[in-house]
Amino acid sequence: MDLLVPEIGLLVWNTISFLLLIFLLAKFAWKPIMKGIHDREKSIDDALNKAELARQEMSRLSSQNEELMKQAREERDQILKEAKALKDNIVNEAKNQAQAEGAKLIEKARIEIENQKKAALAELKGQVSALSLDIAERVLRTQLDDKAKQQELVNNLLKDVELN
Amino acid sequence: MDYNRVFVSKVRRLIVVFTLFSAFLGFGATAFAQTDSVAHHVQEATASAAHGEEHKQEEKAFDITSFIFHHISDSHFFTVWGHGEHGLHLHLPIILWTNNGLVTFSSSAFNFDDAGKVVVEKNGQRFAIAHNKIYYANATADAHGSYVSHIANEKGEEIVTNARPLDFSITKNVFSMLLSAVVLLVVFTSVASAYRKRAGQAPKGMQSFLEPIIMFVRDDIARPNLGHKYAAFMPYLLSVFFFIWLNNMLGLVPFFPGGANVTGNIAMTAVLALCTYLITTFKGNKDYWKHIFWMPGVPVPMKIFLAPLELIGTLTKPIALAIRLFANITAGHILVMSLLCLIFIFNSIAVAPASIFFAVFIGLIEFLVAFIQAFIFTTLSALFIGMAVEEHH
Numbered sequence: 001m002d003l004l005v006p007e008i009g010l011l012v013w014n015t016i017s018f019l020l021l022i023f024l025l026a027k028f029a030w031k032p033i034m035k036g037i038h039d040r041e042k043s044i045d046d047a048l049n050k051a052e053l054a055r056q057e058m059s060r061l062s063s064q065n066e067e068l069m070k071q072a073r074e075e076r077d078q079i080l081k082e083a084k085a086l087k088d089n090i091v092n093e094a095k096n097q098a099q100a101e102g103a104k105l106i107e108k109a110r111i112e113i114e115n116q117k118k119a120a121l122a123e124l125k126g127q128v129s130a131l132s133l134d135i136a137e138r139v140l141r142t143q144l145d146d147k148a149k150q151q152e153l154v155n156n157l158l159k160d161v162e163l164n
Numbered sequence: 165m166d167y168n169r170v171f172v173s174k175v176r177r178l179i180v181v182f183t184l185f186s187a188f189l190g191f192g193a194t195a196f197a198q199t200d201s202v203a204h205h206v207q208e209a210t211a212s213a214a215h216g217e218e219h220k221q222e223e224k225a226f227d228i229t230s231f232i233f234h235h236i237s238d239s240h241f242f243t244v245w246g247h248g249e250h251g252l253h254l255h256l257p258i259i260l261w262t263n264n265g266l267v268t269f270s271s272s273a274f275n276f277d278d279a280g281k282v283v284v285e286k287n288g289q290r291f292a293i294a295h296n297k298i299y300y301a302n303a304t305a306d307a308h309g310s311y312v313s314h315i316a317n318e319k320g321e322e323i324v325t326n327a328r329p330l331d332f333s334i335t336k337n338v339f340s341m342l343l344s345a346v347v348l349l350v351v352f353t354s355v356a357s358a359y360r361k362r363a364g365q366a367p368k369g370m371q372s373f374l375e376p377i378i379m380f381v382r383d384d385i386a387r388p389n390l391g392h393k394y395a396a397f398m399p400y401l402l403s404v405f406f407f408i409w410l411n412n413m414l415g416l417v418p419f420f421p422g423g424a425n426v427t428g429n430i431a432m433t434a435v436l437a438l439c440t441y442l443i444t445t446f447k448g449n450k451d452y453w454k455h456i457f458w459m460p461g462v463p464v465p466m467k468i469f470l471a472p473l474e475l476i477g478t479l480t481k482p483i484a485l486a487i488r489l490f491a492n493i494t495a496g497h498i499l500v501m502s503l504l505c506l507i508f509i510f511n512s513i514a515v516a517p518a519s520i521f522f523a524v525f526i527g528l529i530e531f532l533v534a535f536i537q538a539f540i541f542t543t544l545s546a547l548f549i550g551m552a553v554e555e556h557h
Contacts, residue, residue, distance in 0.1 A: 006431035014341060014435040021345040026399035029352035034398055036359030044363050081411040
């Protein structure tokens with residue numbers, strides 16, 4: 001079979017040109033092509049990885065923010081609650097103080113009134129006794145003159161001393 | 165490595181290859197049958213040579229075997245169109261290393277002769293060409309006017325007994341191969357420059373067409389078979405893949421500059437397979453050779469028994485590679501040619517539509533085969549290299 005016997009010339013040419021082709025292609029084509037593909041794949045991978053990292057960072061930050069917000073809200077509530085308690089406290093205290101003060105004033109006034117009353121009564125007692133003495137003096141004086149007149153005098157005096 | 169997967173895919177591949185090969189053999193048988201009938205016819209023709217021109221033309225119409233074999237074999241000129249002196253041909257240079265040193269002349273000197281009837285004298289030596297091979301011419305012509313001596317061998321084939329100079333001519337195959345090499349170089353250096361210029365950007369134009377194929381070779385051929393060592397063998401695998409594919413496709417183009425049967429020539433496939441063989445041999449690690457000469461894990465008598473088998477195995481792999489590619493591509497060419505020749509066999513234009521329909525159908529399959537064979541050759545090369553460089557644990 002002619003077909004199965006390789007021609008020596010063809011073998012030589014094929015070997016030389018194929019080896020040369022491989023050498024040239026490897027040097028000037030495959031090396032830059034494979035490098036280009038590899039570099040691009042790497043850069044795409046890097047970009048994707050970076051995007052993933054950024055996404056994770058974002059979600060981490062947003063969850064952190066949420067946490068902060070929650071904390072702030074709690075703190076605010078706490079502060080409000082405290083303020084309210086404080087206010088109630090102050091108001092109550094003021095009220096109590098006012099009440100105590102009022103009571104004290106009233107007590108003072110009462111004592112004053114009592115004192116005044118006692119003083120008035122003492123004065124009244126004094127006046128009454130003086131008056132009584134006066135009356136008694138006058139009665140005694142008149143008695144000495146006329147009996148009738150004495151009676152009249154007593155009546156008049158009693159009329160004068162209309163006790164309030 | 166996952167041997168099971170390799171085994172299964174190998175079996176599947178073997179089935180495909182065997183089918184194609186048996187188809188080729190089957191065809192070969194019919195081709196030989198035709199040779200016989202043609203030979204018979206030729207005898208008849210010579211017996212009634214007196215009838216002259218008319219009969220000769222009739223004989224031509226039936227000579228399908230030599231017609232097809234002329235088309236699938238190498239040639240010293242490249243026909244653009246036409247036939248003989250009336251066509252346009254590219255006359256390729258003939259370079260001979262003779263007994264008296266180097267001799268070169270144009271193939272036009274033979275004046276389209278292919279039966280040893282024209283003698284070219286150069287450097288005091290005389291050459292004649294028969295069946296696309298150049299011989300030292302005899303001093304005198306025989307009865308048929310041929311300057312080479314024919315004898316019939318035991319199979320009835322005519323063989324030429326004259327001595328041959330070493331033929332380093334730029335034949336159709338060499339020319340076509342160099343052309344494809346230039347095309348590959350131009351295309352891929354321009355693609356490479358696109359990678360340099362558009363570093364990190366999306367591929368564009370030719371680059372975007374070829375990149376998926378390059379990625380296919382890398383991700384589906386090199387990586388599964390070679391693992392992490394793939395990078396060192398990528399230049400070889402890519403070169404082989406694109407070289408085979410381009411030449412397969414060029415072989416399917418019926419007009420100049422296609423039509424040469426480069427990958428359907430045993431010389432080309434042998435060179436390709438030899439490259440794979442040399443890589444496996446020189447890149448093979450200690451484990452690879454240990455598995456060949458002293459198979460671990462089997463009894464000593466078995467080791468001794470296996471060593472020669474394994475050694476033969478290393479040789480059958482590249483031989484199978486060479487034969488597979490050659491047989492597939494040649495079979496495809498023969499198939500298309502013979503379907504078209506049906507028109508001349510039946511000697512009727514009415515056969516043409518069916519003939520062309522089947523030729524187109526087979527032609528489309530051949531486009532697929534062109535790719536598949538490039539893929540198979542590259543995959544098997546990667547597999548063999550992978551076996552040689554694989555690290556055992």
